[in-house]
Amino acid sequence: MKKKKIMAICLASFLLLFLDCSTGKTDILKTTIETKRFICHYNGNHKWPIRKTSDLLEHAYNYYKDLFQIRLPYKITVKVSNAQSPAATNHLSSDGSRIHIYFPERFGTNEKETTLIYHFFCHELLHCWLGGNVVSHAIGIEALVKFQTDIFLFENSYISKEQFQQATINGSTDPIEIRKYKNKYYDMYKNENSRYISFIKDLADKFARNKLKNNLDVLPVYKEYFGKEIEEYSPSNKSLSSKLESLPKNRPTI
Numbered sequence: 001m002k003k004k005k006i007m008a009i010c011l012a013s014f015l016l017l018f019l020d021c022s023t024g025k026t027d028i029l030k031t032t033i034e035t036k037r038f039i040c041h042y043n044g045n046h047k048w049p050i051r052k053t054s055d056l057l058e059h060a061y062n063y064y065k066d067l068f069q070i071r072l073p074y075k076i077t078v079k080v081s082n083a084q085s086p087a088a089t090n091h092l093s094s095d096g097s098r099i100h101i102y103f104p105e106r107f108g109t110n111e112k113e114t115t116l117i118y119h120f121f122c123h124e125l126l127h128c129w130l131g132g133n134v135v136s137h138a139i140g141i142e143a144l145v146k147f148q149t150d151i152f153l154f155e156n157s158y159i160s161k162e163q164f165q166q167a168t169i170n171g172s173t174d175p176i177e178i179r180k181y182k183n184k185y186y187d188m189y190k191n192e193n194s195r196y197i198s199f200i201k202d203l204a205d206k207f208a209r210n211k212l213k214n215n216l217d218v219l220p221v222y223k224e225y226f227g228k229e230i231e232e233y234s235p236s237n238k239s240l241s242s243k244l245e246s247l248p249k250n251r252p253t254i
């Protein structure tokens, strides 16, 4: 089997992921639907409808495509599996993207869970434009993906203004390094919106040209938009630090 390079693994806010590897079930429901941009597989009796997932992904895809003016040259495979704890990954390669989302079968029945599901799918999808190997600012990229995902969700009424502010301004559940970057992004988004748009478009252009083959140096972009003194916030959180160290040598975004 062709070994695909893991390019993006989202862990920062999806801490402590223990998958339910139970093999005792024989009645697992497997469902697949194919849409314009996605092939969605469900591997479990999830209450969250597969059509809701594909509609959300198509909506987010069109938003990101218009935002970055970049159309992905492949169809995206999305898998949803049953697990005790929610988790999300995006295995990116130059010839495709495989998004894998895990959550319990009964998940998504209250606002908190619904918001998390929205974020998981749209966050991992956004890594198709803002993802891949970087030589620095991996946490900055992760923070940007989290931030821009919440902008999409807010601008399209998936989350309320209060939820958006909680996620971006307060961000109480994020590690401090993520929050530091988010504060910078929020200031630019709010006070220099066109500059913020240019910033994320420049990053997406660089990732697209890099074709996910080599570590990308995003520092020039950060310096251009945030000044020469832009600091790469290093993980002080032991849990986050250990997860970064456990990632592959070429250090994908988290």
Ligand SMILES: [Zn+2]
Residues within 6 Å of the ligand: 009, 010, 011, 123, 127, 142, 145, 253, 254
């Ligand atoms: Zn991520």
